[in-house]
Amino acid sequence: MALWPFGKNKKKNNAEQPAQQEETFASGANSPEHTDAAENPTASEQPLSANAPAPADTPGDAAAAQGLHVTVNRHDAINGNMGPFDGDSVDIETFDFSEFSTGILDLKSMKIPLPKRSQVQVEMGAQGPKMLHIITEFGRITPVAFAAPRSTGQWESSVNELVENIQRDGMPTQLEEGPWGTEIAAQNANGMIRIIGIEGPRWLLRLTLAAPTGKEEGLTELAREVASRVFVYRGDDPILAGNSLPVTMPPQLVKQVQDEMERRKQEQNKPQEQSQQDTSAANKAAQEAAARQLFQMLGGNAAAQAAKNSEHHPENDPEDSDTSAESDDTTGDDSEGNGDSK
Numbered sequence: 022m023a024l025w026p027f028g029k030n031k032k033k034n035n036a037e038q039p040a041q042q043e044e045t046f047a048s049g050a051n052s053p054e055h056t057d058a059a060e061n062p063t064a065s066e067q068p069l070s071a072n073a074p075a076p077a078d079t080p081g082d083a084a085a086a087q088g089l090h091v092t093v094n095r096h097d098a099i100n101g102n103m104g105p106f107d108g109d110s111v112d113i114e115t116f117d118f119s120e121f122s123t124g125i126l127d128l129k130s131m132k133i134p135l136p137k138r139s140q141v142q143v144e145m146g147a148q149g150p151k152m153l154h155i156i157t158e159f160g161r162i163t164p165v166a167f168a169a170p171r172s173t174g175q176w177e178s179s180v181n182e183l184v185e186n187i188q189r190d191g192m193p194t195q196l197e198e199g200p201w202g203t204e205i206a207a208q209n210a211n212g213m214i215r216i217i218g219i220e221g222p223r224w225l226l227r228l229t230l231a232a233p234t235g236k237e238e239g240l241t242e243l244a245r246e247v248a249s250r251v252f253v254y255r256g257d258d259p260i261l262a263g264n265s266l267p268v269t270m271p272p273q274l275v276k277q278v279q280d281e282m283e284r285r286k287q288e289q290n291k292p293q294e295q296s297q298q299d300t301s302a303a304n305k306a307a308q309e310a311a312a313r314q315l316f317q318m319l320g321g322n323a324a325a326q327a328a329k330n331s332e333h334h335p336e337n338d339p340e341d342s343d344t345s346a347e348s349d350d351t352t353g354d355d356s357e358g359n360g361d362s363k
Contacts, residue, residue, distance in 0.1 A: 089184065091177045093202040096210055098221040098253075105226045108132060108252035118250055128153070130166050131226075132252040134207035136243060140285035143270070143278055145285070150278050153268065155247070159240035160212070160232030167225045167254050168260035175225045175262065180205060194223055200245055213237040217248060224255040224266065 037304055098107040106113075110194065112220040113132055115123070122134035127143060135141070155162040169175040183205055184194050192207040192214060215230040217238075228248055232240035293327065303305040 045280060089180060089196060091180045091203045093176055096201055104249045105251040105253055107222050108254040113252045127271055129269035130254050133164060134250045141243055145281060157243055159236040161231040161241055162244050162247060165227050166266040167267060168262050168264050169223055169225045170262045171223055173220055176220050215241060224253050226251060226253055
């Protein structure tokens with residue numbers, strides 16, 4: 022799959038895009054299964070830290086100090102024939118991506134033509150949405166746009182930190198050349214991680230790829246095709262270099278996220294409700310057991326008191342307990358005898 026320049030003024034299926042776009046915003050629940058390398062987010066996907074150490078004399082010095090040679094190919098995001106494009110200067114409506122895409126994913130700071138047979142997946146964190154992924158037949162693409170200084174060199178200064186993060190996760194890395202310069206590639210038995218960085222006017226587009234074993238090449242080619250069609254909207258707001266540009270999700274995705282958060286809330290409440298039911302049942306059982314014990318205790322004391330009241334002392338009446346019954350018998354015999362005598 023080769024990259025080629027895009028022609029402008031091709032609005033051929035623009036009227037059909039909204040309907041197609043709505044179908045594309047799937048939750049990812051039916052997305053293809055991937056191995057650990059494709060499903061587990063790595064530190065390289067997280068936004069760059071604003072407190073990262075400043076680069077040395079030149080942006081590439083930090084990478085060079087680690088023996089990393091980083092190249093950045095010159096890219097014209099405004100007047101060039103291939104993206105990513107600067108959305109603040111170039112109108113996306115002058116392009117036709119219908120042969121490649123089913124619709125445009127509008128995230129405010131990025132507009133991404135989604136590849137055919139792809140889905141959008143929102144990764145949820147404890148507090149809500151955490152990351153947005155494009156799930157394809159080859160693996161996962163995670164796009165993030167960052168603010169950058171007016172001078173170039175943001176990608177060069179980022180490579181060293183990203184390599185360290187990936188190696189910390191236990192994956193050996195190497196640098197490879199792509200259409201826009203150096204790309205970071207990491208491979209293990211489960212699959213591949215690749216990071217593509219592309220600089221534009223005061224912004225940096227970064228794509229993190231995660232592919233299972235056997236699909237690395239397909240995902241790399243597809244991700245480069247996606248990157249060449251992305252539009253980045255930096256805006257004029259002051260944003261610290263290295264911070265990610267704000268993302269606004271489309272209504273369809275917002276609804277899916279809200280539904281997912283509600284489902285999780287209900288799932289979290291279920292154990293609590295079950296625990297309350299179990300506690301109530303346990304309290305009831307404990308109360309019943311205490312009542313039985315109290316009843317037995319009261320019954321035992323009453324019996325003991327009755328036995329004490331009816332107890333005879335041998336020193337006062339040595340044969341009292343035995344003679345009582347006998348006296349009754351004797352009395353009966355006497356009565357019968359008296360009756361006979363009469």
